[in-house]
Amino acid sequence: MARWEPGSRGRLEKAAFELFAEQGFSATTVPEITARAGLSTRTFHRYFADKREIVFGSEDIPANAAQVLADASPSDEPLDVIMKSLRTFAETRFEGRRDDLRMRGEIIRSDPGLRERDLQKREAVGRVAYEALVARGVQPTRASLLAETCVTLLYVSVQEWLGRDDEKPLADIIADTLETLRSALT
Amino acid sequence: MARWEPGSRGRLEKAAFELFAEQGFSATTVPEITARAGLSTRTFHRYFADKREIVFGSEDIPANAAQVLADASPSDEPLDVIMKSLRTFAETRFEGRRDDLRMRGEIIRSDPGLRERDLQKREAVGRVAYEALVARGVQPTRASLLAETCVTLLYVSVQEWLGRDDEKPLADIIADTLETLRSALT
DNA sequence: ACTGTGATGACACGACGTGACATCAGGTAG
DNA sequence: CTACCTGATGTCACGTCGTGTCATCACAGT
Numbered sequence: 001m002a003r004w005e006p007g008s009r010g011r012l013e014k015a016a017f018e019l020f021a022e023q024g025f026s027a028t029t030v031p032e033i034t035a036r037a038g039l040s041t042r043t044f045h046r047y048f049a050d051k052r053e054i055v056f057g058s059e060d061i062p063a064n065a066a067q068v069l070a071d072a073s074p075s076d077e078p079l080d081v082i083m084k085s086l087r088t089f090a091e092t093r094f095e096g097r098r099d100d101l102r103m104r105g106e107i108i109r110s111d112p113g114l115r116e117r118d119l120q121k122r123e124a125v126g127r128v129a130y131e132a133l134v135a136r137g138v139q140p141t142r143a144s145l146l147a148e149t150c151v152t153l154l155y156v157s158v159q160e161w162l163g164r165d166d167e168k169p170l171a172d173i174i175a176d177t178l179e180t181l182r183s184a185l186t
Numbered sequence: 187m188a189r190w191e192p193g194s195r196g197r198l199e200k201a202a203f204e205l206f207a208e209q210g211f212s213a214t215t216v217p218e219i220t221a222r223a224g225l226s227t228r229t230f231h232r233y234f235a236d237k238r239e240i241v242f243g244s245e246d247i248p249a250n251a252a253q254v255l256a257d258a259s260p261s262d263e264p265l266d267v268i269m270k271s272l273r274t275f276a277e278t279r280f281e282g283r284r285d286d287l288r289m290r291g292e293i294i295r296s297d298p299g300l301r302e303r304d305l306q307k308r309e310a311v312g313r314v315a316y317e318a319l320v321a322r323g324v325q326p327t328r329a330s331l332l333a334e335t336c337v338t339l340l341y342v343s344v345q346e347w348l349g350r351d352d353e354k355p356l357a358d359i360i361a362d363t364l365e366t367l368r369s370a371l372t
Numbered sequence: 373a374c375t376g377t378g379a380t381g382a383c384a385c386g387a388c389g390t391g392a393c394a395t396c397a398g399g400t401a402g
Numbered sequence: 403c404t405a406c407c408t409g410a411t412g413t414c415a416c417g418t419c420g421t422g423t424c425a426t427c428a429c430a431g432t
Contacts, residue, residue, distance in 0.1 A: 145363065155334075226413075
């Protein structure tokens with residue numbers, strides 16, 4: 001028998017989300033979380049840099065995005081790279097997780113600090129997109145614009161997707177959103 | 187003679203930016219700032235919600251943006267509203283302040299927490315743009331896209347503007363950036 | 373059997389942000 | 403002229419957060 005129960009990280013996440021559901025994010029303290037998980041607060045901060053980080057899960061989205069972007073066909077136009085990557089991303093990281101994402105969204109919306117952190121995550125995705133485009137030889141200004149627009153497309157579409165009752169695939173919504181943007185800029 | 191020297195807020199800002207220049211943002215504590223300004227830490231938090239806020243000045247950018255957007259001609263197309271507002275904004279809040287903005291930019295770039303707060307400020311501007319557009323009858327999804335794109339245009343252009351040596355007006359750069367975006371989405 | 377190694381705990385600490393209450397100058401009403 | 407109110411500030415106490423440091427101990431490899 002191991003000295004410590006395994007899965008500390010998972011226990012911390014479980015305890016945290018339970019408490020967030022019971023009392024809300026801001027009313028929940030780190031000691032409360034660790035007490036429920038049977039760990040010390042010091043251990044909490046070994047897994048999560050701060051209290052907010054636990055909300056954003058363990059998936060390293062930027063790294064994943066960089067991977068998807070790096071796999072793009074060398075002959076594709078920049079916009080095609082973006083759109084194909086967004087499709088892949090939608091299908092692998094979003095589709096089938098609506099309930100989970102809705103729950104997280106609610107928690108994030110409930111706290112200013114979490115909204116702030118959410119924006120930072122978004123920006124991190126934009127930065128890897130920017131770097132991937134620059135690596136393909138796209139001009140910096142154009143790359144910035146495309147990267148930011150990419151993130152905008154994704155998040156506006158996700159909002160739309162989460163708000164819907166039907167099962168329209170996120171990838172389709174993203175394509176529609178691009179069309180809407182094009183027409184709005186004319 | 188007044189019991190307290192007037193201009194507490196100004197003294198706090200002055201002391202803070204001096205210390206940030208000397209030691210950097212994160213190495214500067216609130217007590218250090220208030221000691222130099224001759225005030226208590228409690229008073230600091232009466233003027234600034236937290237240590238980060240002091241970097242972003244006292245100007246209520248979102249309120250100003252809302253004003254500019256509300257003054258737009260009722261007959262303008264949404265995109266024209268955005269572009270004209272951006273022009274006004276560039277001329278009244280940015281032009282002539284390059285050095286100040288560069289200094290702030292450096293401080294903000296030096297600290298993750300400040301970058302996070304900066305993104306929040308950006309988002310706040312986006313939200314007032316969104317609300318102004320919805321108030322004009324623009325569809326929600328389209329309004330989101332335009333609002334986010336508006337903020338993207340502004341910030342990408344400001345980056346470009348701050349990086350330049352010449353005196354090309356920000357408003358012109360924004361117009362160019364829109365053209366770049368249009369061509370990138372084709 | 374010995375020795376790392378890695379995950380955890382225990383403890384102390386500094387900084388942050390807030391609530392509650394005291395202080396006091398200046399203006400205003402009576 | 404006095405009494406009161408108001409607004410800006412100070413003082414104190416507190417809870418939470420995040421980090422540095424060191425001790426502990428099961429397990430694996432030699």
